[in-house]
Amino acid sequence: MNAYQKHGLYIHIPFCRTKCPYCGFYSIASTSLISRWLEALKKEVNHYKDRFECFDSLYLGGGTPTLLSAKDLEKIMQHLFTHFDFAPNTEFTIEANPGDLTPEKADGLKAMGFNRVNLGVQSFNAQELLFLGRRHTGEEAESALKTLRASRFDNVGVDLMYGFEGQSLKGWINTLNRTLTFRPEHISCYQLTFERRTPFWSMRTKGVIRPIGEEEERSFFLTTSRFLEEKRYIHYEVSNFARKKIYYSRHNYKYWHHVPYLGLGPSAHSFQNKTRWWNFRSIRRYCEALEDHKAPVEGYEDLTNDQMRLESIALGLRTRDGFAIKETDLDSQSADMLSRLQNSGFLNIKKDRIVPTRKGFLVADHLPLCFDILVGLPV
């Protein structure tokens, strides 16, 4: 599975024009630190330039990467090309806000090497967009999608959000339909999640917003899955759909299969040789460390074989690939349990893999607790 995977490169752009109340990713709503951060990023690239082999995916996320000027984005790309190796068929993704995507901008992105854009749409409905604190309109989102196609992007992803108070199933289907008129190669449907240290979290604590009930969550999830599958999308990960296998998010795939990846920028995570490490969240601390010629690493963990196994299982149960297993990995109690789970429709036991079903996706966080696998490193 991983033999032909090269490594992944992630850059975190920690700037936004406005902060959405639900978002737990790190960013600041100010552009004053961009140049300082850019210089620091360059230093960080230098720090890692011999530590990773060839990359075949680059992902610019954040924050709002499209907030950066074309010039700044160019600088970043140039620096990366100079110091890192990229495979010829590399997937170059950038996350974009619909409000930033003028035709010039889109053309510029294509010119500097991006072949995939992930558009943060969330919804086309004005009220919903207001609730979610988004700074663009539904029309701007549609316009952005048109622009991307006009600029010849043939690998477009759309991020959508469901599962909040006030949204009806009908309204959600409407959003999906509007998205489908553009036949994006990739659609991510995220249920609204309350993250600590976000405004939505405190609003929920105070009772200003209420989460939807479990049955409703379940209903939205299953409806989405069935609906998009009917429209010939592959539901390949809990929240991710693609028109064909080649349109799976190659970069994200690496997270779910323990393929090495390097994360640069504040709060970014990296993984290599059973070690995971992460950078400071704060831009200031990130910059200070690099200016002091130190790596901006806040912490790390060395994973044991048991932990690797547990992660493979937990991640495997979130994707259509499932996880690899040998008969000798199971004790009789666990083998029993897996049979029962299969009979109840949560997963399928194939020759050497356990694969979750749609129903299994729904309880993917719980399934790893149901059985114990004796240690064997994933295939």
Added chain:
Amino acid sequence: MPQIRNFSIIAHIDHGKSTLADRMIQRTGLVESRNFRDQILDNMDIERERGITIKSQAVNLPYVNSKGEEFELNLIDTPGHVDFSYEVSRALASCEGVLLLVDASQGVEAQTVANLYSAMEHNLVIIPVINKIDLPSADIDQVKEQIEVDLALDSDMAILCSAKEGTGVEDVLEAITVHIPPPDGSIEDPLRALVFDAHYDPFRGTIVNLRVFSGRVRPGDKIRMMSTGATHKVEETGIFRLGREPRDALSAGEVGYIIAGIKTVSDTKVGDTITLDTDPASSPLPGFKEVKPVVFSSVYPVTSEDYQGLTEALDKYKLNDAALVFQKDSSAALGLGFRCGFLGLLHLEIVQERLEREFGQFLIMTVPTVEYHFTLTNGEAIRVDNPLYYPDPATIQKSKEPYIRTSIFIPERYMGAVMDLCLERRGVNSRFSYPTPGRIEIQFDMPLAEVIYDFYDRLKTVTQGYGSFDYDLLDYRENDLVKLDILVNGERVDALSQIVHRDKARPRALQACERLKEEIPRHLFKIPIQGAIGGTVIARSTISPFRKDVTAKCYGGDITRKRKLLEKQKKGKKRMKMIGSVAIPQSAFVAVFKADNN
């Protein structure tokens, strides 16, 4: 030669016994005030926390009165709970007199009376002491009246004191020397010494607390335990001051200890008589009886790997608790464990708490039960203290359960609530007396099974703390008993089976089903919980499955967090008991029989 006085302090719980003992220790100069640690005699953490005394201890107080006369006042501390009444009686048998302590704000209460009767049975001189006179709510006159009327004692003799503040302590000591007679008994007669307690010292073995009634014992003597005939060689004799102080001999009238190479406390029985092997007494001291457990429960480790640890913990625990009895047991649901017998529910709780605290053993305990007697159709009579051995109902001709006589003291205004409570607990044969205006003593005959759970807590609740009670075993009475089983996901959970009165089966079953519903976490499938008698389901509840449990996003940083959560959950799961495919936390087993929380 100092004169000897042997005495004890008896009182209702919390009336200040330990504080008074502390003050007396202080006053007689055994320890300097600044080295003083409150309540030295209560040296077990649990005792301190609960404010009760579990083990007897004795201390020899050197006292010099105003005339310069020297005394040795032997204070024998007594356990303060109804579960340990036999120990109390043996401690009292070792004395010539008692201080009867009454809280000036609470007045005479159930155990005051119970302990008094005990003292009277031993023909002890009784000195009433009214304590806590410093409290604003103290009503000395009323208490004096209670002493006259309830207790038929001379209230003029009552000493007033406040142990907390230290006032009146001198008067108490003086009164002991004046009113309590010196012990009699001749040093020439054969040795007869009463064992009133024993505890285990890891360096010296068993330390036996005794009161010598006649004769003398010295290191080098070969002694005989009259109940078993076992002999031991005395290594050391001495008295207790703040620690052990060896002495050349212990003679008639004295209180102290011996060390004689005795391995465990089970080899020394409270109430036994010690005599010399070479010159034995012709008969033992009166009052000895084998202690019998009254409440039974099985104890299991949470996981089978812990079984060895539990075995060791119980063995170690038993070194210092002769009353706990246990034997190997096993259950289909819970694996290997032990069937334990306790003197009462408090004893059970203390053992469980100490095992958890001192040995790190987390336990699953089955529903506590009493011993039932059955007569079968073939004439056989059997005793059952474990629901698993409940006989086939078709073969039962007669079933009997133990009854107790309870004595409940309450202020008048709680009469209705307490009557309801007792009737609810199948109390019969009620009698009332009015010891003082505004207070009632209610006596009921009740099944012991109804009392062992949470009767005391409920009584405290309905009387807002003012109620108190004590009980004595009466007899076995016939009743309609059945076995209630609890099934989780269709499987019977042995540990939760109970023998109950038929009328109580449904409410007990409902309570169990509701409690389990709260305690057992949701699973991927629906879990039915049922209470059944034989094949008939009489109560049920259902735990609905959870319908969704997945995180929307799982990228870079999320993976570590997710894995850590899984690790934590897996660890928690290991501490649960698997019954079929249902994971049941330890707390669920306890919750099923704990007090009603209304």
